[in-house]
Amino acid sequence: xxxxxxxxxxxxxxxxxxxxxxxxxxxxxxxxxxxxxxxxxxxxxxxxxxxxxxxxxxxxxxxxxxxxxxxxxxxxxxxxxxxxxxxxxxxxxxxxxxxxxxxxxxxxxxxxxxxxxxxxxxxxxxxxxxxxxxxxxxxxxxxxxxxxxxxxxxxxxxxxxxxxxxxxxxxxxxxxxxxxxxxxxxxxxxxxxxxxxxxxxxxxxxxxxxxxxxxxxxxxxxxxxxxxxxxxxxxxxxxxxxxxxxxxxxxxxxxxxxxxxxxxxxxxxxxxxxxxxxxxxxxxxxxxxxxxxxxxxxxxxxxxxxxxxxxxxxxxxxxxxxxxxxxxxxxxxxxxxxxxxxxxxxxxxxxxxxxxxxxxxxxxxxxxxxxxxxxxxxxxxxxxxxxxxxxxxxxxxxxxxxxxxxxxxxxxxxxxxxxxxxxxxxxxxxxxxxxxxxxxxxxxxxxxxxxxxxxxxxxxxxxxxxxxxxxxxxxxxxxxxxxxxxxxxxxxxxxxxxxxxxxxxxxxxxxxxxxxxxxxxxxxxxxxxxxxxxxxxxxxxxxxxxxxxxxxxxxxxxxxxxxxxxxxxxxxxxxxxxxxxxxxxxxxxxxxxxxxxxxxxxxxxxxxxxxxxxxxxxxxxxxxxxxxxxxxxxxxxxxxxxxxxxxxxxxxxxxxxxxxxxxxxxxxxxxxxxxxxxxxxxxxxxxxxxxxxxxxxxxxxxxxxxxxxxxxxxxxxxxxxxxx
Amino acid sequence: xxxxxxxxxxxxxxxxxxxxxxxxxxxxxxxxxxxxxxxxxxxxxxxxxxxxxxxxxxxxxxxxxxxxxxxxxxxxxxxxxxxxxxxxxxxxxxxxxxxxxxxxxxxxxxxxxxxxxxxxxxxxxxxxxxxxxxxxxxxxxxxxxxxxxxxx
Ligand code: FES
Ligand code: FES
Numbered sequence: 055x056x057x058x059x060x061x062x063x064x065x066x067x068x069x070x071x072x073x074x075x076x077x078x079x080x081x082x083x084x085x086x087x088x089x090x091x092x093x094x095x096x097x098x099x100x101x102x103x104x105x106x107x108x109x110x111x112x113x114x115x116x117x118x119x120x121x122x123x124x125x126x127x128x129x130x131x132x133x134x135x136x137x138x139x140x141x142x143x144x145x146x147x148x149x150x151x152x153x154x155x156x157x158x159x160x161x162x163x164x165x166x167x168x169x170x171x172x173x174x175x176x177x178x179x180x181x182x183x184x185x186x187x188x189x190x191x192x193x194x195x196x197x198x199x200x201x202x203x204x205x206x207x208x209x210x211x212x213x214x215x216x217x218x219x220x221x222x223x224x225x226x227x228x229x230x231x232x233x234x235x236x237x238x239x240x241x242x243x244x245x246x247x248x249x250x251x252x253x254x255x256x257x258x259x260x261x262x263x264x265x266x267x268x269x270x271x272x273x274x275x276x277x278x279x280x281x282x283x284x285x286x287x288x289x290x291x292x293x294x295x296x297x298x299x300x301x302x303x304x305x306x307x308x309x310x311x312x313x314x315x316x317x318x319x320x321x322x323x324x325x326x327x328x329x330x331x332x333x334x335x336x337x338x339x340x341x342x343x344x345x346x347x348x349x350x351x352x353x354x355x356x357x358x359x360x361x362x363x364x365x366x367x368x369x370x371x372x373x374x375x376x377x378x379x380x381x382x383x384x385x386x387x388x389x390x391x392x393x394x395x396x397x398x399x400x401x402x403x404x405x406x407x408x409x410x411x412x413x414x415x416x417x418x419x420x421x422x423x424x425x426x427x428x429x430x431x432x433x434x435x436x437x438x439x440x441x442x443x444x445x446x447x448x449x450x451x452x453x454x455x456x457x458x459x460x461x462x463x464x465x466x467x468x469x470x471x472x473x474x475x476x477x478x479x480x481x482x483x484x485x486x487x488x489x490x491x492x493x494x495x496x497x498x499x500x501x502x503x504x505x506x507x508x509x510x511x512x513x514x515x516x517x518x519x520x521x522x523x524x525x526x527x528x529x530x531x532x533x534x535x536x537x538x539x540x541x542x543x544x545x546x547x548x549x550x551x552x553x554x555x556x557x558x559x560x561x562x563x564x565x566x567x568x569x570x571x572x573x574x575x576x577x578x579x580x581x582x583x584x585x586x587x588x589x590x591x592x593x594x595x596x597x598x599x600x601x602x603x604x605x606x607x608x609x610x611x612x613x614x615x616x617x618x619x620x621x622x623x624x625x626x627x628x629x630x631x632x633x634x635x636x637x638x639x640x641x642x643x644x645x646x647x648x649x650x651x652x653x654x655x656x657x658x659x660x661x662x663x664x665x666x667x668x669x670x671x672x673x674x675x676x677x678x679x680x681x682x683x684x685x686x687x688x689x690x691x692x693x694x695x696x697x698x699x700x701x702x703x704x705x706x707x708x709x710x711x712x713x714x715x716x717x718x719x720x721x722x723x724x725x726x727x728x729x730x731x732x733x734x735x736x737x738x739x740x741x742x743x744x745x746x747x748x749x750x751x752x753x754x755x756x757x758x759x760x761x762x763x764x765x766x767x768x769x770x771x772x773x774x775x776x777x778x
Numbered sequence: 779x780x781x782x783x784x785x786x787x788x789x790x791x792x793x794x795x796x797x798x799x800x801x802x803x804x805x806x807x808x809x810x811x812x813x814x815x816x817x818x819x820x821x822x823x824x825x826x827x828x829x830x831x832x833x834x835x836x837x838x839x840x841x842x843x844x845x846x847x848x849x850x851x852x853x854x855x856x857x858x859x860x861x862x863x864x865x866x867x868x869x870x871x872x873x874x875x876x877x878x879x880x881x882x883x884x885x886x887x888x889x890x891x892x893x894x895x896x897x898x899x900x901x902x903x904x905x906x907x908x909x910x911x912x913x914x915x916x917x918x919x920x921x922x923x924x925x926x927x928x929x930x
Contacts, residue, residue, distance in 0.1 A: 124873030124911050257870065264875030265866040265882060267811020267851030271875075274810035282805070307794065325805045327797040399815045399823060399876040399910040448813070448876025449910050484816045680870055684916070688873055691912020715820035715908060724901035726914035 104157040105184040106135060108192075112212065112226035114141050116181075117151040119158035119166060120173040121420050121454070122260060123398070123447040124688070125744035126681035127173040129258040131181050133677055137251045138185030138243060139192075141225065142212035148259045153422035153442035165423035169455045169570065171645040171742020174677060178740050179243075186241035188232075195232035196223055246675065246737060255680035260446070272445040275405045275416045277477035281310060282329045283468050284481055286336050287318040290708035291491055292345040292565030295319060295338060303332040312336070313471040317464050320471060326481060346565045347708040350496065350701075354390055357498040357519040357562055361388075365517055365558040368537055369546040372554030377513035381504025385589055389501070390769045391578040392701035394494035396571055397718065400448020401487045404465040407477035412439045413469070417461065418447025420454040424528065425462035432466035451692065452570040453492060457527040460492075488718055489710045493702055494571035495520040495541070499582040509594035511605070514552045516545045516582065519560040521568045536561070540570065544579030544644060544749065549610035550587070550602070566704070572692055573745040576644040580749030581697075581756060581770070584640040588757045589766060597628050598639050598757065612648045612672050615734055617641050619670035620650040623732055635665070636762025640753035647673040647746035648734075651690070653727070655758035660776055662759050664694060664727040667751065671731065674738035682743045683731040689747025690729055695721040697752040698772045780844045784809070785853025795841035799833075800824045802840050803850060811851035811879045815908065822907030825880035826850050832887045834906075851879035858889040861927045865920035873911035881907050885921050894925050 107115045116135045120127040128148035136146050151158045155166045161176040163169075189209060196214045197204040200221050208215050215222040246252075263269035288294060298319050300312035308328025313320045319338055323329035348356070378384055405416040406429075413433050419425045422442050430437040447454055454461075465480045472478065482490065497520040504513035522538040524530055537559065539546070545557045571577055591601035599621045606614050620626075620639070630637055634656050641650040654666040669686045676682055699719040703711040712718040752770070760766050767775035781790050784807060791806050798817075803809045803826070812835060815823030819834040826835045827849040854863075862885045865871075872878045881904070888895055888903035895903070900921055909917065 124875065126873075255870075257867070258872075260875065261867050261870050261872055264872035264878050265863050267879040267882075269875050270810070271813075273804075273814065276805075276808060276810075325793070325797070326801045327793070327805070397910060399821065399874065399908065400813070401815075447874065449874040451910075481814075484818075684870065684873060684913070687915050688912045691914065692910070695912075714818050715816050716818065720821075720908045720910060721912060721914075722908065723904045723914040723917060726912060726918075729915055 105151075105181065106188045108188065108225050108229045108232070110226045110229055112145050112224050113147050114139065114145050114225065115147040115149055118148050119151040119160070119177070120168040121150070121418060121444050121447060121450070123418065123450045123454070125173070125685060126258065126678065127168075128260050129256065130174050130677050130681060131177050132259060133251050133256055134178065134181035135185035135188070137249060138182045139189045140209040140211065143251060143256045145212050145225070146259065150444040153419070153426050153444065155423040165421070167421040167423055167455065169420065169452070171647065171745045173742065174740045175646070175742055182243050183241060186243055187238050190238045190241045191232045191235040192225060192228050194235040195228045199228070199231055252675065252677050253679070255678060258681065269446055271400055271448055272403045272405060272416050272418055273400065273479075273481065275445070275479070277405065277407050280405070280477040280479055281322045281324060282326045282479050282481060283320050283322050284329045284333045284483065285315065285318045285320045285464065285486075286333050286338055287486065287490065288340050288345070289489070290340070290342055290345040290347065291567065294341045294344070296341040297339040299337040302335040302337055306332040306335055308332070311472065315464065315467040315471050317460070317467065320468050322472065322478070329481070330483070342708065344565065345708050346704065348704065349706040350392065350704045353496060353564065353704065354498065357496065358388060358500070360560040360562060361498050361500040361517045361519040363560065365560040366535070366537055367556060367558045368539075368542050370556040374513045374515055374554040374556045377554035378502060378504040378515070381512050382507045383505045383593060384502060385505070385593055386502045387586060387589065387766070387768055389499040389578070389582045389585070391497040391581070392703065392770060393496045393566065394571055394577070394696055394700050395488050395702050395718065396451040396453035397487060397720070398447070398449030398451055398453055401484060402453070402461050402482040403480060404461055405477065405479045406465045406469045408433070408469050408475050410475060411435050412441070413466070414441040414443070415462070415465065416443045416445055417465070418450065418454050419444050419462070420450060421456060421459065424457065424459045428459035428462045429466045432463055433470055451572040452574070455570060456492070457529050484714045488702065488712050488714065491567040492569035493566065494577055495523065495568040497578045499545070499578065501582060501586045503586060503590045505590060505594050509596060511552060511590050511594070512554060514555040516557045517560065518542045518545060518558070519562055521562045521564055521566070523568050523570055523574070525561070540575050542579060543575035544642065545575070545583055548583060549607060549613040549641070549643065550605040551607045552605075572689070573644050573748045576642060576745070576749040577696070580640065580642040580644070581752040584642060584750070584753030585756045585760070585766065588638070588753070588760060598630070599626050602639070602641060612736070613641055613643060616648045616650040616670040616672050619732060619734060620652050620668050623668040623670060623730060624652040626652065630761035636758040638754045638757025638759065638761055640750040640757060642749040642753070644746045644749055646741035647671065647743060649686070649746050649750050651750040651754040653751065653754035653758045655755055655762060657762055661698065661772060662755055664755055667727045667729045667754070669729060669731045669747065670734065671743070671746070672734040672736055672738070673743050673746070674736055674740040676733045677740055679733055682733055685743040686731045686747040687729045689745065690751045691721050691726055693748040693751035694727070694755070695719070697755055697770060701771050701774065780840050782843050782846050782848055784848045785850060791840065793840055796839045798836050799826070799838040799840055799843050799848070800835035803835060809850050809852050813876055813879055815876065820908070821877070822880040822884060823877050825883045825907065827883060827887065832884055851883055854883065854886055856886070856890070857928060858924070859886040861924040862886050862889065862920070865924040865927065869916045869920040869923065871913050871916040871920050873913055877907060877909045881909065881917055885917070885924070888921065889924060889928065893928055895921065
């Protein structure tokens with residue numbers, strides 16, 4: 055910590071606040087975001103600890119810099135603070151930190167944002183230090199008040215105690231005095247052996263309000279006089295409005311305005327029902343001259359041809375061409391993956407209020423640091439007059455992490471087109487969501503593998519063709535030599551010693567916007583690499599578990615450990631089929647978290663029915679084992695939906711075939727396997743769990759299906775692939 | 779003008795007869811616990827009780843609810859709903875939370891009808907409620923736990 059002189063504790067109605075200099079006195083609860091939503095401190099401020107408020111009523115509120123959509127940062131980050139403060143879990147509260155890039159940056163991104171399963175990893179030391187600093191100041195306050203040495207004071211479960219003089223105080227009683235204490239330069243942290251809360255299953259802080267309908271999401275925000283707005287977007291990607299007639303929409307009672315905005319035609323109404331009816335009545339003519347008019351089939355064909363042509367090399371070792379040339383047996387396969395919509399259960403939505411040059415936004419903003427300047431720019435207001443309330447979001451899976459800030463841009467355009475003070479709620483329907491793009495990229499993998507006479511894998515090539523997520527946006531600067539690692543991550547840096555291998559990439563272009571989808575490139579590389587490996591091991595006459603263990607590099611200890619653990623959990627005995635059940639295994643590391651899964655599958659009228667899944671995970675120190683297990687369960691369910699059912703299909707001409715959950719099917723409770731999770735006990739720093747549970751389930755089921763039926767499904771989803 | 783009872787309160791709303799009950803509850807009555815997920819009776823996020831039966835409020839026009847007795851997540855208050863919600867909390871069921879009002883309403887209705895449901899009963903009663911976060915395993919366990927509490 056540096057420049058601690060610039061930091062101070064503020065004594066305010068809220069009590070002890072660990073913060074940088076704040077321009078206004080603290081206020082409780084809902085006002086906090088507004089208060090802190092000021093422009094960042096001037097350059098040079100180092101302000102990692104604007105995270106904690108201790109109120110006179112003893113509650114400790116942690117300002118959470120990461121959006122909560124079920125992956126658990128409210129609970130996880132509060133646990134870190136409570137641990138180092140020696141607080142009692144029952145006194146902990148969490149609320150969203152406001153948009154302030156300097157105070158609340160993701161330390162891995164350098165801006166405020168959530169993604170890549172980084173919330174816990176980047177916050178681990180930061181939040182612990184914040185808690186330790188607060189503890190030290192509470193102790194200093196008690197020492198001063200009681201006239202005893204600080205070193206004799208102990209803290210446990212939210213009580214500060216001096217044993218010799220038998221005095222004690224709760225945090226709230228010390229808050230005001232603590233606010234005047236010096237911020238410690240580098241407060242000592244506990245040894246992991248001293249942890250009391252980290253590693254336990256504390257109750258999630260957001261569980262109760264989410265079980266009683268009390269949690270407030272964006273769609274639940276109602277402002278005085280607010281209008282609801284829905285937008286008719288072009289029915290194909292890259293399309294534009296040619297002509298429109300607002301009259302039929304305006305004739306719908308409750309519709310108050312129809313405006314053209316950059317993303318389409320916006321219908322403003324006094325109620326949601328009226329807005330939807332008005333949009334239905336709209337008459338729009340579209341211009342598709344620059345639109346994607348190819349069908350998915352045509353695109354897949356083009357991608358496949360591109361993968362056969364010259365491509366960019368992402369990673370290479372040895373002499374793979376020579377090795378394949380000299381191989382005893384060469385196996386070739388092409389895997390095809392569709393576009394996928396994230397389909398969070400809460401569709402995209404946002405509320406904006408304009409008050410004389412001040413814009414206040416309520417949104418499940420995953421990148422506040424990008425949404426804020428977009429709002430400011432579109433509306434022509436100073437960034438210091440943009441207030442962002444980061445709301446609970448009903449899921450994201452990557453959908454709300456928008457490098458182009460398109461949702462913020464749309465709600466801003468709606469307010470701008472209205473051209474007055476007021477408030478507007480933007481709602482995307484499920485059809486808007488599924489038709490709206492920002493899909494997991496459609497992807498082709500062309501793979502070749504060679505085996506020698508002894509059954510050793512001697513060569514491996516993987517050529518991918520798909521669109522780039524990072525190109526053409528603020529992330530493009532992170533691309534090196536024209537390579538976008540999110541396109542092929544997981545098909546590089548593999549844990550296996552393949553000796554001669556090459557992974558290369560053909561970058562495809564289309565107006566269809568693509569985005570990260572729960573585990574990003576790993577969504578397809580996990581399937582392609584682990585199913586293909588299974589094929590090679592089978593051809594070489596090797597056991598899927600032992601074959602993998604034999605192939606692991608010497609330094610792949612964490613991969614080895616999860617693989618061995620999952621094999622033990624499932625009682626793996628080398629039999630890939632028992633009775634009517636097939637068993638398949640997959641191992642895949644993503645975001646520095648290592649996961650291995652075994653799936654038990656039967657054949658249910660030509661489709662896999664998944665009965666059980668064993669899952670072993672190493673995500674470093676397990677801050678909350680309950681949250682980790684929940685994320686593995688959820689990641690498996692999410693991956694299973696995609697594997698079995700999901701595809702977004704462009705029809706000839708470019709329109710989308712799928713409309714709603716009737717044709718974009720979700721896994722339901724009767725299809726959910728029994729999932730058993732074991733967490734490895736390791737002392738690595740914690741890594742994320744939101745995404746890594748997803749990649750292995752597809753190949754585990756795919757490999758179980760291969761074992762059971764002999765069919766390798768190379769085209770996803772299974773509903774399509776089992777027939778080809 | 780339509781008159782109905784919502785959470786034991788008599789309300790009158792002046793909206794077109796084809797307005798879905800979901801948007802009446804949310805936009806007019808500000809009962810925001812009932813969620814929108816699909817609008818076409820596919821996801822169950824909008825589930826409420828109407829005259830003692832579960833109902834997808836997104837496809838229920840208000841004219842059909844005229845004179846009806848409606849209960850939303852905010853109004854649930856029976857031994858069954860209390861047991862369900864306690865089990866939901868104890869099992870840390872919710873992730874993003876968006877589906878959970880509908881899940882809790884459906885689970886409460888199930889236990890009111892069948893106090894000791896089997897796994898098949900649970901599948902039948904709950905398959906209309908999508909959880910995109912796939913909290914299904916915990917939902918199942920929480921329903922069994924709630925059933926035990928009610929029995930005990
Ligand atoms: S919103 Fe009514 S069932 Fe989905
Ligand atoms: S908890 Fe997210 S949809 Fe069910």
